[in-house]
Amino acid sequence: MTATQRMMRVIKPIIFIVCLVPFAILVWDTFTHNLGANPVEKLNHRTGIWTLRFLLLTLTITPLRRLTGWNTLIRLRRMLGLYAFFYAVMHFLTWLVFDHFFNVHEIVKDIIKRPYITVGFSAFVMLIPLAVTSTKNWVRRLGSRWAKLHQLVYVIATGGVLHYLWLVKADVRDPVIYGSVLAVLLAYRVWYKRASLLPLTQVVRQ
């Protein structure tokens, strides 16, 4: 079995199932009344936190691949990104249904007036084109523009962290941890780009 085959036939299916575990636990806790006194809040928080975790995991693939040379990792990236979208949809729905029960007026007011919702909602909306254009067909169709479009994920993840930071009352520890992980992941990209450009500019100067 080649490395690619092992990835596609063994590792990826396993990771696929593992990524569903938080969802399974959520469903289990819902039906066993194990979500505490405020189940709606808990559903909302847990789906939100898993969205953020999957966004960060998605952003970890490229650095990890470059650092380890394990190139077939790239085959997990789309799946992780789509899981981020999956949890984001549920997060969005708990807000839409339980907080506002589809009351459009209230929803619009919330989005305009509340910075943490403005930024969270925008991040969610930006995720939609990324999920739609994640298929092979769209990758081919968009060509080099695909990579440009998907750089939006940096904005989305930053928005997600801000969304979290702006909603906590006083204890910013958790959002700061997520923010720091994101900062490291983004800083690596900046560093990598510079490092790879440097020889090139030297060549140009010569």
Add this chain to the structure above:
Amino acid sequence: MLIKVKRRSEVSPSEITPQGLYLDRRRFLRLGAGSAVAAAALSSGFWDPAWAGVKLSKVLKGGPYNAKDELTPYESVTSYNNFYEFGTDKEDPARLAGSLKPRPWQVVVDGEVAKPGTFDIDDLIRPYALQERIYRLRCVEAWSMVIPWDGFPLSDLLKRFEPTSRAKYVRFETLYDPKQFPGQKRSVLDWPYVEGLRIDEAMNPLTLLAIGLYGEVLPNQDGAPLRLVVPWKYGFKSIKSIVKISLVEEMPLNTWAKTAPREYGFYANVNPHVDHPRWSQARERRIGDFFKRETLMFNGYADEVASLYTGMDLRRFF
């Protein structure tokens, strides 16, 4: 002759747990879950009526201020708490409550009073007949509960110490002891927690000092052994585990107003028309409900308290 053939699934009378025993068991479980202190007291063979979960005797019921709303279950009231002294998660207080020792407990009464002093909690509360008060509690985070408190009016206690004419405000302080309150090891807030009321708010008959809920001694996670309950204000005003009550001339700076002055004020009256800068206060989720309901002005206590704020701009004094 009628011969009764017992089906395999049928329960024979001898297997049925007597109701009394069953209820005792429920109660025992509740005690166990609610308070590690109670469990520790049991195992050490020591029993004190001050421990959480113990029934309070002679509580007057059915006063004029009881809310008609459906009560929030005891389990929710004692498992979903904002009490940062234990931790910032809602489940932290119930999980970590065992470290707090509500006896022996001293309360200092000082400041602008004729008779200041330091009192043992039991001496402090002894003179007062306990009343049940079913109050709505509205958290600033837009959720709410309905809780049957057991306590006595703050005004009864204050009068006993004879406030002077310079007593314009009452300042309350929570115990500071990181050994008992593990959450105080982190400086999430500026410990000790401080709250305050204007003297007329403190003397309002709705303002309660609670030592119990659901007819039982306060569980630690709900602010044992002594807490304030101000039902027309956001929950953070109802300070828990009080060790100091001071009558003062100047408006005290309460902890949340100090932490985020743009977001939390001194008054913190429940007001659906004045939003928190980051979220709406127009609606709330009653614990146990899935959907939100409209928030009432002064949490539904406008008849009793609106006159305290006549002529005041409640947007400015939020």
